[in-house]
Amino acid sequence: MTDIGALVASWMDRHHDEVIGWRRHLHSHPELSHLEYNTTEYLAGVLTEHGMTPTLFPGTGLMVDIGPSEGERLAFRADIDALPLTETTGLDYSSTVPGVAHSCGHDIHTVIALALACALNSIDLPLGIRVIFQPAEEVMTGGATDVIQFGGLEGVHAIYALHVEPKLKVGRVGVRAGAITSASDVIEVRVRGEGGHTSRPHLAKDVVYALGKLVTELPALLSRRVDPRTGTVLVFGTINAGFASNAIPESGIVSGTLRTADIGTWRSMRPLISELVAQVLAPTGVEHELIYNPGVPPVLNDDVATALLASAARDLDPQSVVQAPQSSGGEDFSWYLEHVPGSMARLGCWSGQGPRQDLHQSDLNVDERCIGVGVKLFGSLVQQYSSKSEAFLHP
Incomplete structure (x- = not known):
């Protein structure tokens, strides 16, 4: 041969x-x-x-x-x-x-x-x-x-x-x-609320606070809802809101990547992320839009x-x-x-x-x-x- x-x-x-x-x-x-x-x-x-x-x-x-x-x-x-x-x-x-x-x-x-x-x-x-x-x-x-x-x-x-x-x-x-x-998806969350002065936060819907909750609580919640053996991790890379230190802005945006080594987990991520984002933001009173861009499987x-x-x-x-x-x-x-x-x-x-x-x-x-x-x-x-x-x- x-x-x-x-x-x-x-x-x-x-x-x-x-x-x-x-x-x-x-x-x-x-x-x-x-x-x-x-x-x-x-x-x-x-x-x-x-x-x-x-x-x-x-x-x-x-x-x-x-x-x-x-x-x-x-x-x-x-x-x-x-x-x-x-x-x-x-x-x-x-x-x-x-x-x-x-x-x-x-x-x-x-x-x-x-x-x-x-x-x-x-x-x-x-x-x-x-x-x-x-x-x-x-x-x-x-x-x-x-x-x-x-x-x-x-x-x-x-x-x-x-x-x-x-x-x-x-x-x-x-x-x-x-x-x-790993699978690699991009998620983006846009939030909106009534702006105001930082001296009167109770009269506004604080989108900066809402974004802060999102970037800290959403990854933590994922770690309790997804099997850790799947190597699933969410990391935010951008966060933008406001221009002045004494003004609560009307809108903001955060974006990051969601990765997992498990194909089944990847296919279930979109509805889970949608559920968790809504739950995290609900107490803040802001409106939000989730933009979920699926990338590639592992x-x-x-x-x-x-x-x-x-x-x-x-x-x-x-x-x-x-x-x-x-x-x-x-x-x-x-x-x-x-x-x-x-x-x-x-x-x-x-x-x-x-x-x-x-x-x-x-x-x-x-x-x-x-x-x-x-x-x-x-x-x-x-x-x-x-x-x-x-x-x-x-x-």
């Missing part, structure tokens, strides 16, 4: 400089969510140059199918959008776009998927592969739903993704069965898919696999896992020297050696599925 993993690794070693060039081009030309037009054109050009025929999504993003057209496919997803941040790394290939940067590592995810597609297209594959270059991961509710609506999961048996992790050293792969990220990694991913990593390096912590961050890869099994892994990208950085920071500097690790990991995973294709693709 053809050793697909070895062939992908060999391709990556031979094309290393070319792949790094792709990455640096993408890094220096970032584009925001739903605006990835040049990125889409660039990716389509590379895929076409390497003998593939990509399918463009409406707007931005694309996918490409490789290997046999019959039977179910194994899919890989990369996100292609950047963040509204100003890069401060000082790299020679820093962002050339003011106020936009790949400070979440999506350029790394993209080039890993691009190199994987090119490598696999040079191999006689026993199973079909789909590589998805998804736009708009960084905005709610994410571009994944658009890809699914377009048919990106049609014929797909399982789907995988990687996310760079600057807390892990290059060569390490973090895996976790079950929830690896990424729930499938047990079998995660085991195969860990096995693929150990085939490359028996010491590579570590247990990934459960993150409170949101990730729209979760929408794919609502339809098909799959798994997302954490890809170590810390050089091993200097302080460990964090995602969504303007000085994030990813060690490019992780690209080869990611490509070879996915190549090894294709080998895992190829050798088990009858059992896993046709259970």
